[in-house]
Amino acid sequence: MRWQFVLHIIGALSACVGLTMLWPLMWAVWYGDPGVMPFIVSAIITVASGAALFFGFARSRKGVVSHREGMAIVALGWLAAGIFGGLPFLFADTFPTFIDCVFESLSGFTTTGASVMTDIEAAPRSILFWRSLTHWLGGMGIIVLSLAILPFLGVGGMQLYKAEVPGPVPDKLKPRIKDTAMVLWKVYLVFSVIETILLMFGGMDLFDALCHTFGTMATGGFSTKNVSVAAFDSAYIDYVITVFMLIAGINFSLHYLLLKGRPKVMLRDPEFRVFLGLFLIFCTVLTVSVYMANHYDTTADAVRFTSFQVASILTTTGFATADYELWPALCQGILLFCMFVGGCAGSTGGGMKVMRIMLLLKQSYQELFRLIHPRAVSKVKMGKTVVPDDVIRGVWGFFILWIGLFVLAAFVVASTGVDVVSSFAASLACIGNIGPGIGSVGPTDNYAHLPELAKASLTLCMVLGRLEIYTVIILFVPEFWRK
Amino acid sequence: MRIIIVGAGEVGFHISRRLAVENKEVIVIDRSADALKRVAEATDVKTIKGSGSSPGVLQEAGVKGADILLAVTDSDEINILSCYFANQLSKDITKLARIRHRDYTDYANLVREGAIGIKKIINPDQEVVDSILRLMSVPGAVEINEFAQGKIRLIGVNLPPDSPVIGTKLLNLRDRIGDVPVVIAAIVRDDELIIPSGVDEIRKGDVVYFACDIRDQDDIIDRLGIKYEPIKKVMIVGGGNIGYQLAKALDNKHFHTRLLDNDPERCQYLSEQLDRPIILQGDGTDQEVLREENIGDMDMVIAVTGDEETNILTCLLAKSLGARSTTTRINNFAYMPLIDPIGIDHLVCPRLSAINSLLHFIRRGQVISTASIKADEAEVLEAIAQEKSDVVGKPIMELDFPRGSLVLCFQRGHDVIIPRGDTVIEPGDRLVILSARNNISKVEKALDAKMEFI
Numbered sequence: 001m002r003w004q005f006v007l008h009i010i011g012a013l014s015a016c017v018g019l020t021m022l023w024p025l026m027w028a029v030w031y032g033d034p035g036v037m038p039f040i041v042s043a044i045i046t047v048a049s050g051a052a053l054f055f056g057f058a059r060s061r062k063g064v065v066s067h068r069e070g071m072a073i074v075a076l077g078w079l080a081a082g083i084f085g086g087l088p089f090l091f092a093d094t095f096p097t098f099i100d101c102v103f104e105s106l107s108g109f110t111t112t113g114a115s116v117m118t119d120i121e122a123a124p125r126s127i128l129f130w131r132s133l134t135h136w137l138g139g140m141g142i143i144v145l146s147l148a149i150l151p152f153l154g155v156g157g158m159q160l161y162k163a164e165v166p167g168p169v170p171d172k173l174k175p176r177i178k179d180t181a182m183v184l185w186k187v188y189l190v191f192s193v194i195e196t197i198l199l200m201f202g203g204m205d206l207f208d209a210l211c212h213t214f215g216t217m218a219t220g221g222f223s224t225k226n227v228s229v230a231a232f233d234s235a236y237i238d239y240v241i242t243v244f245m246l247i248a249g250i251n252f253s254l255h256y257l258l259l260k261g262r263p264k265v266m267l268r269d270p271e272f273r274v275f276l277g278l279f280l281i282f283c284t285v286l287t288v289s290v291y292m293a294n295h296y297d298t299t300a301d302a303v304r305f306t307s308f309q310v311a312s313i314l315t316t317t318g319f320a321t322a323d324y325e326l327w328p329a330l331c332q333g334i335l336l337f338c339m340f341v342g343g344c345a346g347s348t349g350g351g352m353k354v355m356r357i358m359l360l361l362k363q364s365y366q367e368l369f370r371l372i373h374p375r376a377v378s379k380v381k382m383g384k385t386v387v388p389d390d391v392i393r394g395v396w397g398f399f400i401l402w403i404g405l406f407v408l409a410a411f412v413v414a415s416t417g418v419d420v421v422s423s424f425a426a427s428l429a430c431i432g433n434i435g436p437g438i439g440s441v442g443p444t445d446n447y448a449h450l451p452e453l454a455k456a457s458l459t460l461c462m463v464l465g466r467l468e469i470y471t472v473i474i475l476f477v478p479e480f481w482r483k
Numbered sequence: 484m485r486i487i488i489v490g491a492g493e494v495g496f497h498i499s500r501r502l503a504v505e506n507k508e509v510i511v512i513d514r515s516a517d518a519l520k521r522v523a524e525a526t527d528v529k530t531i532k533g534s535g536s537s538p539g540v541l542q543e544a545g546v547k548g549a550d551i552l553l554a555v556t557d558s559d560e561i562n563i564l565s566c567y568f569a570n571q572l573s574k575d576i577t578k579l580a581r582i583r584h585r586d587y588t589d590y591a592n593l594v595r596e597g598a599i600g601i602k603k604i605i606n607p608d609q610e611v612v613d614s615i616l617r618l619m620s621v622p623g624a625v626e627i628n629e630f631a632q633g634k635i636r637l638i639g640v641n642l643p644p645d646s647p648v649i650g651t652k653l654l655n656l657r658d659r660i661g662d663v664p665v666v667i668a669a670i671v672r673d674d675e676l677i678i679p680s681g682v683d684e685i686r687k688g689d690v691v692y693f694a695c696d697i698r699d700q701d702d703i704i705d706r707l708g709i710k711y712e713p714i715k716k717v718m719i720v721g722g723g724n725i726g727y728q729l730a731k732a733l734d735n736k737h738f739h740t741r742l743l744d745n746d747p748e749r750c751q752y753l754s755e756q757l758d759r760p761i762i763l764q765g766d767g768t769d770q771e772v773l774r775e776e777n778i779g780d781m782d783m784v785i786a787v788t789g790d791e792e793t794n795i796l797t798c799l800l801a802k803s804l805g806a807r808s809t810t811t812r813i814n815n816f817a818y819m820p821l822i823d824p825i826g827i828d829h830l831v832c833p834r835l836s837a838i839n840s841l842l843h844f845i846r847r848g849q850v851i852s853t854a855s856i857k858a859d860e861a862e863v864l865e866a867i868a869q870e871k872s873d874v875v876g877k878p879i880m881e882l883d884f885p886r887g888s889l890v891l892c893f894q895r896g897h898d899v900i901i902p903r904g905d906t907v908i909e910p911g912d913r914l915v916i917l918s919a920r921n922n923i924s925k926v927e928k929a930l931d932a933k934m935e936f937i
Binding site: 374386 | 751754755762765772
């Protein structure tokens, strides 16, 4: 493990993050809001410290990134991005404590969307834009972005890529990792531009359209309004966001192939079919259930609000147009289940991922099958492809760690005096990168009232969830540090 | 006429013997001196020791003046290479190769065209798979042969005891089952083949062979009162090339397939390639395994391992445990007559089908294909009626055909015609003729279609 090399790369990543602060700075100048100075200072500090690390350890750059170094770079790089990203909030006095700033910043980067901001509309617009921008950067991944734009990361970039991209087996779309990263960002950019334009057609101004696009495409969930998307009260906007949340919850490799003119690959993809199937089934059940409970006067309304909430929770976005805590218990149960499932592998969504749930179920069926046919030789398959045993083992390990950490974090939150439902919901909503939970962290509430220890552990949960456990947890394993 | 045969294995051996008997100049190439010795002792052929893929050896065999090259070694690659060099050395030679692996058969046009230019690919494994699938498509059938590129079928079936045609004279057949275009070609009764005339009667326990247009097949089977449950549960023993291709063909929701193989690694491969079939690892002759997987409940047990003793034993075990029907693969021709007496329902033999395909192709006179039924007692010929032939222009009942031979049906254009006594054959009709073995030469004479060679 070459520490200097790790810090060298992290320096480059941080400098990149610092440069992105110039975009909210432009909004600050445009609107003349109090965000100008905080962004100038934050950008200078971030770029300067990044450059210091980068050039200070420039001599260490040789050889390829090893497996361990890759994970250390990604995990610590994200932490650095979270801390630097919290600086504008600190200097603008948005939050009372530094923990809050980092919570908000990492909630952005990890596309969780859990907020400690009590009155969103009172904050400067540049600060709101920064919140949404962190979503967008973190959605496709800051490492993937760096791989696309930093030429020197090409060699050994696969280690970094694997450590950040969600899903059990990352797809390599192009022979070179740099081109793969580039392609993914291009697809991401194309969908973002389309959504922004569609939202502007629905009556949003450019600022709101951009912020909500960032929140949608990254499956983040930060809004510029106190009551989230409900503030616009437009069926058109609801449906546009619903569709784009679903798009963001689908594997971007499939989108790439779709744009390349191979839609059949998507239609035949088993994970995509299950994802869409789950969405449709849940929507139907919720619509019927909500309609029978007389929450909405018309079926159209019931469809509009349930589909939005299901898409929002299933893709782990976290936008809200309705308070699902008022809905029948069955609806809440289903939404809770959606929080566990999450989006598809290779999407910007969080949760455990549809692919993993499918693999776990298939593997469990295999065990039953082998009890009936003791001599059978069988393999777990996704579509026509055989899933190697080590991937299955990885998924089992992931599942156990995910559940274990979720429960552990819930205990820590509960230990600070939060009620048990809210503790579990907050922990789940953070490790699954969803945002709103139930109880005192429901869709109409926020995380501001939680004690500092709870916020700190939830922040860690968000990073664990976004980097899919292994990359982060490995730093806590003593074996990792042995030479 | 000079024919070069590359590979003196079972296929090479038998085909060289058949060709040498017919007075052809046959040269056999093989790397094994023992194999060559066996050929040389049994037949009047020239043998050359060496690799068939070597241009030098091919030249030594006189590839320049030869008419046909048969590449029939066990290796697809050697066969292809040998055809390639033959093509380079002598452009006009007709090349036939035995190619079994999917890597090549899936891209058949690549080996047919261009620098390799193989005229016909013989894929005996595929033919065996096709014939098993054909058998499965008609439950209760004992034998199915196809003619006129699959348009006409000759099907042998066990008649159930409650069939409406039992006790009917063939003259009155249409009164019993209605006016469907079908002809009863042969009846097997007490292990004896009868080529019937109108006064013969169908009895209980008969195996009836009938010929028909493939499109009428299901209707006729229905009218004959044959109501066997369709085959659903299949156990394949042996996951080699044939077992794999078969399981692949049955890899859909209509079948519950089990595929048993002994080799753990092969099982791994099979389970990766196949979706629905259940892959089992175990020995086909191990009763425990077969019982555990309910072999007695199977509609068909197909034993296609490379070892015929294992195949036969598996089938016998399956039969004794109650399986509905069994099919075994045989390599050694000597075992063939045994299969029926010991109670195995069907046999398939890749080598025999390779030899038949090769011979059919080489004997491209007016006789297009032949197939034997009931262990060679009778043969079915497929031939095109020539303009100058005696059979053309006369009603069928006036033909000078020997007793025990009959025109089953013919294809005219796209139609399949089941002839009556007054039907007149026209030039260009594709005739399907059944004849007892001892009358074949007379039939050929009547057709004026001696087995001419290319």
